[in-house]
Amino acid sequence: MTKPKVLISDKMDPNAARIFTERGCEVDVKTGMTPEELKACIGEYDGLAIRSSTTVTPEIIAAATKLKVIGRAGIGVDNVDIPAASAHGVVVMNTPFGNxxxxxxxxxxxxxxxxxxxxxxxxxxxxxxxxxxxxxxxxxxxxxxxxxxxxxxxxxxxxxxxxxxxxxxxxxxxxxxxxxxxxxxxxxxxxxxxxxxxxxxxxxxxxxxxxxxxxxxxxxxxxxxxxxxxxxxxxxxxxxxxxxxxxxxxxxxxxxxxxxxxxxxxxxxxxxxxxxxTPHLGASTTEAQVNVALQVAEQMSDYLVDGGVSNALNMPSLSAEEAPKLRPYMALAEKLGSLVGQLAHGNLTKISIEREGAAAGLNGKPITGAVLAGFMRRYSESVNMVNAPYLAKERGLEVSDVRHEREGIYQTLLRVTVATEQGDRSVAGTLFGTDSPRLVEIFGVGIEAALEGHMLYIVNEDAPGFIGRIGTLLGEHDINIGTFHLGRREAGGEATLLLSVDAPIPAEVIKQACALEGVKLAIPLAF
Missing domain, CATH: 3.40.50.720 (NAD(P)-binding Rossmann-like Domain)
Structure with a gap:
């Protein structure tokens, strides 16, 4: 596994570089660079640690193609263009307590x-x-x-x-x-x-x-x-x-x-x-300079190595201790958001995230962020938990997080609902064991499936012979089926088929699937 690479571009206590190294990051210290020099090299780095001398402009952020986090050793972030960082999915942190x-x-x-x-x-x-x-x-x-x-x-x-x-x-x-x-x-x-x-x-x-x-x-x-x-x-x-x-x-x-x-x-x-x-001396003591340098190195390392988010200005906080427990829930949340985003069409104005069972007791903000990250990919491929809320706000999407104390048939459950012109559409999922995300309901139909890779979603009439017809069609085009999941509202009514395949399904095959007898809808999915 490649180590995250961090650039320290301002003078700070040398122990900061030591902490980055000890926590599994590569670190370069290059101070006093011009904006042009920084722009030329920033594309190599996952993290940028600064004080007040480096100004992080939209142009520098645009050049930082790998950048995941900017850490300001100190409180003020006037020298960081936070909207530009957020739009590019870069977390911006400061150290509000070190000085x-x-x-x-x-x-x-x-x-x-x-x-x-x-x-x-x-x-x-x-x-x-x-x-x-x-x-x-x-x-x-x-x-x-x-x-x-x-x-x-x-x-x-x-x-x-x-x-x-x-x-x-x-x-x-x-x-x-x-x-x-x-x-x-x-x-x-x-x-x-x-x-x-x-x-x-x-x-x-x-x-x-x-x-x-x-x-x-x-x-x-x-x-x-x-x-x-x-x-x-x-x-x-x-x-x-x-x-x-x-x-x-x-x-x-x-x-x-x-x-x-x-x-x-x-x-x-x-x-x-x-x-x-005095010339902006508020943080100018030996103790404060050491504290903020150590704190920013610890925070950035936690994020780059373990996914913990502390003192972020454009993303919900998520401690390094919380991250392992929340990670499977966030994976489930992102998949559910992606699923409903791929299936629900038209002008979507509202999205609701409901948590019940064990999920109700967790930090809801990272879960909501993960849902939005999956959902907003319907609009842009370069979406993550940082910029998804901003993109949602730009599009006027109303977001709500609902926590239910009730106990259901699942020990933990997440439900994502969007308001469409045809009414509400919701999907729900749970965790098998402690870390295996599973879909358990799609638009009111109970269906159990792992959401991964390339998949095909079909709504059809529940009648004999359909499974054979879809299997034959895919076989004729050398498309191998990995898993096959069925659900229906009632016998002889509307049925749902969700299958995984080993490669993307060509548009022409999707068109032929839609033309099969009994098919009402066929949509390719990708996770």
Whole structure:
């Protein structure tokens, strides 16, 4: 078996390469490449490990014909075109926890530096002055800290601030009341936070919803004398408006580690009173650099070698421990999705995935992804679990996952149903043993079969002589039958035949099969 091949294109801790090797990957380290050099060599690799220096453009992704995963050692993925990666079926991962403590500590350091004006006091003292009366700071004890974003980093900042005896309030649409209690913060809306906070610190990603969240309008709503810290992402604050409020004294101080444009060679904030800035140092500690490098190597190796998916931005997570258990279910799901996609015709607008028995207790998202991967091959051959949901969304396909607690005749069962112009059409399957996928029902007809290779699906009248006629037709064209599966609704009614053959059936033979007496439908299948 060929080992997955990984390229590390940015400088990172050398232990990352060691982990890739130990976990069964080949690894090349080529840093400092130009985009043209990267584009020229990326076609050799299954994985690409980066930090912030490499920009992964649509052109590079298009050239990466073998690429399966991009791993960003760090949180921000602004340098990766995620839609392009998703369209090409490439998983994009980051490492959101490897530098959380480091970034949170930097935010706390900025708060303290603002409160006591440490950078300016240091500069003037080293210049030979002794400006003791020029710097009157404030205590943080008893002050209200407003968190915009209370995720992993925000929660750590909250804990550190509580240790400084600050009161912490938080605005985060995803923060549940129970988790707010757990981390000891008061959940508020944005208007309340702006009005009450003595210090505001941002810990949210840059999205369409959060871009300029501290706009000129919102900055004007802040409490006079507020101090603002941003160690998250550039673009969350209107920097020109913040500069004006610093100059007017409405904002008593601001500390930024990130800017809308980086490197920040110029800014309206430069030179403003009590403004502190650092060159995107939030993750810059020895510990964090080691942690994110090791974490990205572990995550990418898990995916390339074992199929585990962690911290993916465009695919459901699937731990390396879950992967072996879910793999046969995903194989069954993909085959059922492929089957219904090949058989159901017309404009399909809805697909439902139902799980019962043992399947009901599993992680449903990878199963749904596998169904869509099989189903969407009716539209494109280059489909996998990463890009299938995007293709489904583009086509307006409504997807639902239904979990049933009930017990049926099978210990585990998956059912895939699509809405067609003729009504709902469903197929169902189970596992024999623990890892052998089997079809057990097709469009309401019970039929047991393995879905593999080249097959022929026939709907015919249940009458004597038909099996002989279809066998004779295939034999006349030297088409060997591997397996033969029959099902019917009732004696003398409509019957279903599903057979496997050793090679693709020519279109002319399919046409002749459709012309046989009693045949209503004949469709070739491939798995």
């Amino acid at each position: 959380s403590i480091t970034t949170a500590e930097h935010a706390i350091a900025m708060i303290m530096a603002l409160a006591r004006q440490i950078p300016e006091a240091n500069a003037r003292t080293q210049a030979g002055e002794w400006p003791k009366s020029a710097f009157m700071g404030v205590e943080v004890t008893g002050k209200t800290l407003g968190l915009i974003g209370a995720g992993n980093i925000g929660s750590i900042v909250a804990a550190r601030a509580q240790g400084l005896r600050m009161k912490v309030i938080a605005y985060d649409p995803f923060l549940t009341p129970d988790h707010a209690v757990e981390i000891g913060v008061e959940k508020v809306d944005l208007e309340t936070l702006l009005a009450r906070a003595d210090f505001i610190t941002l810990h949210t990603p840059l999205t369409d919803e959060t871009r300029n969240i501290l706009s000129a309008e919102n900055l004007a709503k802040t409490k006079k004398g507020v101090r603002i810290v941003n160690c998250a992402r550039g673009g969350l604050i209107d920097e020109a408006a913040l500069a004006q409020l610093l100059a007017s004294g409405h904002v008593a101080g601001a500390a930024l580690d990130v800017f809308a444009t980086e490197p920040a060679k110029e800014s309206p904030l430069f030179g403003q009173p009590n403004f502190i800035c």
